[in-house]
Amino acid sequence: MKVSECTSRPILAACGLKDIDYQVDTYVGCEHYCYYCYALPQAETDWSKEILIYNDIVDQLGKELDEIPPQTIYMGYHTDPYQPCEAEYRQTRKVLALFLKNGFSASILTKSDLVVRDIDILKEMNAAAISVSVAFNDNQTRRLFEANTIDTEKRIAALNKLKEAGVRTGALLCPVIPYITDAIQMIAMLEPYADVIWIYGLSINDRSGQNWLNIQKILRDQSPTLIEQIEPVIFSKDHSYWAELRESLEMLKKDRKLNLNIHI
C-alpha cells in the first residue's frame, strides 16, 4: 500500500449526523476497501493501491478547532480511522490526544480492533462513544465483500474491552445485504456488548457506481441466480423484503426491549 502525503487542506468538515456538527477523516481513502463502500464512487485514489495522509494534521486541525467551542467530533465518515496504516502512522491517536487537550470528545466508527490501543485517551474524554460496524455472520462471506477487514468476532471482542473500560459502545449493522446478512442473528451476537445498535440496509443509487459494479461481480462469481434475487431489493426501498425485515426487527425490539435504531 502506497501512503502519499496530500497537500494542505481543511480537515474539520461539516457532519450530517444528528446531534454532531463536525467530523474529521484522519486519512483520505481507506485501505479496507470494502467493495460496497458508498464513498468509493468519490475516491481520489485507487484504495487498493494508495491512500493519502495529512503531513500536518495536528497543526492544521489545531487551528481549525480553535474556531469552534469544545464538542463531540465524529470520526469514520468517509474513511476508517483505524485502517491498517494507523498502527504505524498514528494519525487518529494524535487527533484524539489533540481533542483531549482542547476539551473535545469523539464519536468513532471503525471496523478494526486497533481502537482498543487508545482506550487510555478515550476513557479520559467526556463521554466518548465507539461503534464497530459489522455485516457478515460468517467470515468466509465477509472476505468476499471486505477482504481487508478483520473477523467479525474480533470486532465484537474489541467492543467488549471498550465496554469493560467504561467507554460507551455501539454497533452499526450495515449494510444488511438481502438474503446474505442474517440481521436477527447478528443482533443476538452484538447485543451483550453494544449499548445501542443501528441497522441500515444496503442502498445503492447509481448502477454505474464502482460499489455496484464490485457487488455484481462478487454475486455473479458466487451464484448467477443470487444477483437476480438481490438486485430488485437493493434498488427499491419499498420492496417487501425490507418491509418484512423491518416488522421482524420492530417485534424483536419490543419483545426484548433492545436499544435498536432501525433504518430500513
Ligand code: SF4
Ligand atoms: S471501512 Fe468504511 S470507509 Fe473504509 S472502505 Fe469499508 S465501508 Fe468504506
